[in-house]
Amino acid sequence: MAHDHKLEILRGTVKFKSNTQKIWGVLILLSIVTAVEVVLGIYKPEVLMGKIIGMKILNWIFIILTLVKAYYITWDFMHMRDETKGLRRAVVWTAIFLICYLIFILLQEGGYVEGVYSNGFIKQHGF
Amino acid sequence: MDTTVVNTGTEGKTWGGGNEPLKASYGKMMMWFFILSDALTFSGFLAAYGFSRFKFIDYWPIADEVFTHVPFLHGQELPMIYVAFMTFVLIMSSVTMVLAVDAGHKMQKTKVTWYMFLTIIGGLIFVGSQAWEWATFIKGDFGAVQTKGGNILQFVNAEGERLAIRDFTTSQHSERAQHERKSGLWFVSEGSLPDFTVAEVVKGMEANDDILIRTQMLDEHGHKTVLSREESLSMLKDHGNLVVHGANLHVNEYGSPLFADFFFFITGFHGFHVFSGVVINIIIFFNVIIGTYERRRSYEMVEKVGLYWHFVDLVWVFVFTFFYLV
Structure with a gap:
């Protein structure tokens, strides 16, 4: 596995000649994504303040860009792209499944507690 | 003893043993599964942060x-700039790490040494930055009054x-x-008393x-009232307390x-990972220098610590998003 690297990223849109070149290419990609995040984080455009499924569009963008970064770090820096399907699925799907479950449970409950505080009879915060 | 079975007759067949269906060494695979469990630990922390945040939305x-401070630029409000720098440092040290792994595959000892060295430097800069970030956060800047109910004014x-x-x-x-x-x-x-009492703040405010x-x-609109x-x-x-x-x-x-x-706990746990990553990198760095892997004819050890180091970077990407952006 060690010596044959798959040298395409973005579903074959970008092809590199060597592994070293691919590493620098992925660095550029990650830097661009981070720069976009930082610029959006500083200026917070008013257009992106609308809500989709209970969360600001801006926050959805941040989370999606983070997942994009995580994909390229795992696939190219950690060479997941070059591993066998079996290893890749054993690691990645286990993580994705359990993490989605955890996030759903905790955020759901957090939202519920907030609802009890603000609508229920429990006085949330007397100053 | 003729009755002892020495050969099973299945050598070279699917169930004859010695198969590597995942085509990865034991050590590398176990590093992957350690990373998986560590990822779940971090997810637990971040999801707990999300829980508390949703509770007090x-x-x-x-x-x-x-987080508006940048070292050497006093009194300027520059949100995100320093943490963006830290993120970039960590990604950069991930790059030098993966270059070291690549050089290791080609058995280029000098290159591996230099890339490992740069990776360690990047890690140290990151840990130092995090310490500074903590110190600034602990010190605070404007001060506030806590009410009896625990709110902040x-x-x-x-x-x-x-x-x-x-x-x-x-x-x-x-x-x-x-x-x-x-x-x-x-x-x-008891700890040191606050610089001012609430009564003094009331006087100052009346003046x-x-x-x-x-x-x-x-x-x-998402602004404070x-x-x-x-x-x-x-x-x-009526309500000022401390x-x-x-x-x-x-x-x-x-x-x-x-x-x-949560900030102290999660960035602290991550910082501890970076710190231990730097220590492990230093050990491997010296092993590279004294030629351990050259004699072993394999730089797979570099690849394994590389996986850990990238994982630290991966976690930071999420911490960055959930603490600083969202």
Whole structure:
């Protein structure tokens, strides 16, 4: 596995000649994504303040860009792209499944507690 | 003994043993599964942060107002800049790590040495930056008053700009002295007292007409609510309890103490990973120098610690998003 690297990223849109070149290419990609995040984080455009499924569009963008970064770090820096399907699925799907479950449970409950505080009879915060 | 079975007759067949269906060595695979479990630990922490945030969604601190400092640039509000720098340093050291792994595959000892060295330097810069970030957060800047109910009251002028308590409050003589072991019960001690008492802050506020109080409550535009002058004064007099500066595990001048708790816990746990990553990298670095892997004819060890190092970077990407961006 060690010596044959798959040298395409973005579903074959970008092809590199060597592994070293691919590493620098992925660095550029990650830097661009981070720069976009930082610029959006500083200026917070008013257009992106609308809500989709209970969360600001801006926050959805941040989370999606983070997942994009995580994909390229795992696939190219950690060479997941070059591993066998079996290893890749054993690691990645286990993580994705359990993490989605955890996030759903905790955020759901957090939202519920907030609802009890603000609508229920429990006085949330007397100053 | 003729009855002892020496050969099973299945050698070279699917169930004959010695198969590597995942085509990865034992060590590498176990590193992957360690990373998987560690990822779940971090997810647990971040999801717990999300839980608390959703629970207090209406008055969670705004990260842009908390982390505004950059070293050597005093008094300037530059949100995100320093943490973006830290992120870039960590990604960069991930790149040098993966270059070291690549050089290792080609058995180029000098290159591996140099790339490992750069990776270690990047890690040290990151850990140092995090220490600075912690120190700044603990020290605080404007100060605030905590109410009896645990809410945080901050001070602003008519334009909504933050005011520091020390700028409008003067310390007066107070009967209350810090308890020390030598002056009373030797087995009882307390931390240092706040610089000002709430009564002094009230005086300072009464002397300056344009000081208003900002509560943590977020309005529909996501801004903190500013009270009117009368409301501000009565709020401070009736509910003010403690002057707080900076953040620790009990109080947090920026808002909910939970924010500080999670910040210290999650970035601390991540910082500990970076630190141990640097230590492991240093060990491997010296192994490379003395030629251990050259003699072994394989630099797979570099690849394994590389996986760990990338994982640290991966976690940071998420911490960055959930603490600083979202």
